[in-house]
Amino acid sequence: MLFLTAQDVKTGVPLADKTTVIQALADWLEQDGHVAAGYGAGMLAREAQTATYLGQGIAIPHGTQESRHLIKKTGIKAMHLPNGVPWGDGEKVYLVLGIAAGSDEHLGLLKQLAGTLSRDGLAEQVKAAREPQEVLQLLQDDAGSTTEWMLNAGQVAVKVSVSALEQLVEQAVSRLLLSPDEEKKLQQHEAVHIGQGWWLKQTPADDKPRAVLLTTASSAIEHRQQPVSGLLVLAVKGVGHKTLLTQMTEWLVAGRGAELAGQDSAEALIAALERGPLSAATNERAAVVRNEYGLHARPGAALVQSAKQFEAEIKIRNLDGDGRWVSAKSLMKVIGLGAKAGHQLVFRAEGQDAEEALNALEEAVSGGLGEELATLAAVAEADATDILHEPDDIAANTRVRGVSASPGIAIGPVFVDAPVEFEYPQQAEDARAEQRKLNTAIEQASTELAATLSRINAPQARDMMAMHRELLADPSLTQGVSCRIKQGMSAAAAWWSEIDSVAIRQAASPDALLAERAADIRDIGRRVMARLCDSNPVVTPDHPYLWVAQDIGPSQLVNLDPGRVLGLVTVGGGASSHSAILARSLGIPLLVAAGGAVMTLQSGTEAILNGxxxxxxxxxxxxxxxxxxxxxQGERDLADLAWAHRHEPAITRDGYRVEVAANLGNTARAAEVVEAGAEGVGLLRTEFVFMARRSAPDLDAQLAAYRSVFDALDGRPLVVRTLDVGGDKSLPYWPEPKEGNPFLGVRGIRLCMQKPALLETQLRALLMAAGDRPLRIMFPMVADWSEWRWARSLFDKIQAEVQATNVQLGIMVEVPSVALNAGVFAQEVDFFSIGTNDLTQYTLAMDRGSAELAALSDGLNPAVLRLIKMTVDAAHAEGKWVGVCGELGSDPVALPLLVGLGVDELSVTLRRVPLVKAQVREWSLSSCRQLAEQALKASDAPTVRQLVGAAR
Known part of the structure; x- marks a missing residue:
């Protein structure tokens, strides 16, 4: 927290230009030894990025992140400009506070100023100030006014047995520990009924502010003919109590005071106050989590980093969780929300850039926070305890069963990595020395992570290491450690105790995915402990081995030698942990939840790991x-053979060719399409162009994005799906009304019909980017003939102007009505592309995001196969082609059926392209057709899968 003294204030400054004022403040900070030369340029750069005007005639310029290295020590200088200085947007500034803060210390000042700025008439008082003491008085009158009053269980009691309000007051007074003077003043103030049975009584505090909150056990108590269900007693100083009163008022305004009073425990009442009645607020924004594994640590770190770019105080809550507000700038708090795919987050911001922060965070979440957008499908995790095999010891020729987290087979001797036992004293006498020791260890650990970041290129690994650095810097972690040190613990004991406590809480999360993040916490914990205890690194074998350990942290995986580590086995863990994600990206087999008995194995024992x-x-x-x-060896040979022949066409044994293309979610991997052997892009999801921004992309922005894909494909066809939002995807700059069933509402082409300018710009950009290169445009969610005709008419108008020379126009087959009416559509469309995910969902009336229905929601259901067959037959009758771009195209069991049904093109994930092409070559068209005929007559999807399994 930064503080001003009279020596830090200059009044009567005659400057009249913003740039001159900022440079003068920078020079002053430099003269007093706070910053090095050049800091003024950073302050001006910051002003160019975002104006630092706070309101009420006050501005607070400071440097950029890039200029922080010029700060020598924290400091603040204030200049009063009696004539005012234009600060942009028609605002005039009379008081300017120049800040040099190496960390986020200025946020405390901003928080204090936020309270000051709410005072009526402040602007006129700022203008009228003439002496440094007057300026200080203006800024410090409300010191502490924005300090949050955090109630604890000792200040709250529920369902207290009393028969009168006076008895409730007596109990509150005993808890407040008032001085005689405070108690006397409290008795002079009558309790005020604030509504719905809640009463308020307060007194000025002599020193620190305090509060007590009590509820009654009986609903029959009355005072002055009004019900008594709860009492709030305040000893106030400043206006910090307004936060608590605002929380209370939110419940009363929502008409839910009785619900608040009816909470069953002190903890529940406190949580309810912090949560609020979940009513809308003007300074709030909502966003739905679109990440497949929810708001886990990596996207959580991206969210926190985004929030930290703003001075505003930002809070976040998960409406599908417990609804409590937490800081959006604390990674520990954010990942503790337990936000899964489909959960709704609400952001609340207060401060000078609150609106900007809310816009950015809403867009960041909607854009996936650095991860590819996923459908809102629930990810069902296997319960490791159901399949865990853990005997007392493991005999020779025994198979231990765990959970497959990364596929593949690895054979070799095991290396049992026993947990490191750190040695350290529990107590220490010099708390300051221990704190310095801890700070140094954390700094060293962070430096090590930075070095690791600088040498690794894999995006997932980089994201995870960046997340670990964010965890290390999380104040909610380091503050807990500092508190333990102040109580007499050594730095190592305090650090490990806090890590252990946080990891245990994380592991106890009912959300399996979040529970697995405890490994990340322990990973950074061990890294710092190694520095605090000067422990030697584990010596690993100099020959290839299977690594067996209690758990293996992501940072250990990033630093392993892939030439020596054949496979990984852990006692616990889960298939969605960061270690599992990294192992899959490295192509290393991993078995998790293998049980504690594996730690009894002798290093050197030969074993087979089947991932x-x-x-x-x-x-x-x-x-x-x-x-x-x-x-x-057979697996390796097949994979190598598929890769070696990836550029060859996919032709069945009897000469039938199937085109194999790639699905793309953005342009970043366009260059890999050709390298993987794909014959083009069978589905380019264009939502990425529209989602992660504050306004609709203009023509130039779209042109650049689409041209980059055409350039990478080098003449290969590009199949583009026009904007497909609505349902589980929304545009932040075009909010749609809430729908009871959004998947049956305004989405895809229906949304574009409401906003034709949006589709017109996209079509124009696509046609201009294509030129004479092969472009295939398809419209999503067409269900009715009128929708197709509208889209076709708009396309024809733009094509007449642009005249691209190699274009086909088609529609997605996602709705049963199109498949049933395919004969009519086939007379006009150039092609069909079947989106099996949605087609399955709408055919079976099963939400593809429902975990309970996941086993039944199978695209190989004969009903879905019949619709595919109808589409293919209608298209071929008119000489048109049909592709499949849904997940079914990547399913090895589905492949022969799709070929047998007559599908002309399969568009699959990039990594599956060589394998799908190789698999096509293993089948004959005649056998595929025979299988397809049998499948169409089957009763259900399991029967279909059994048919294919028997034929393979």
Missing amino acids: DDGTLWVAPEVSVLEQARVCQ
């Missing part, structure tokens, strides 16, 4: 070992 079926075969017999090696 496909989730087993570890310990000390297998020679015949088993040889069989596993043959299988392992």
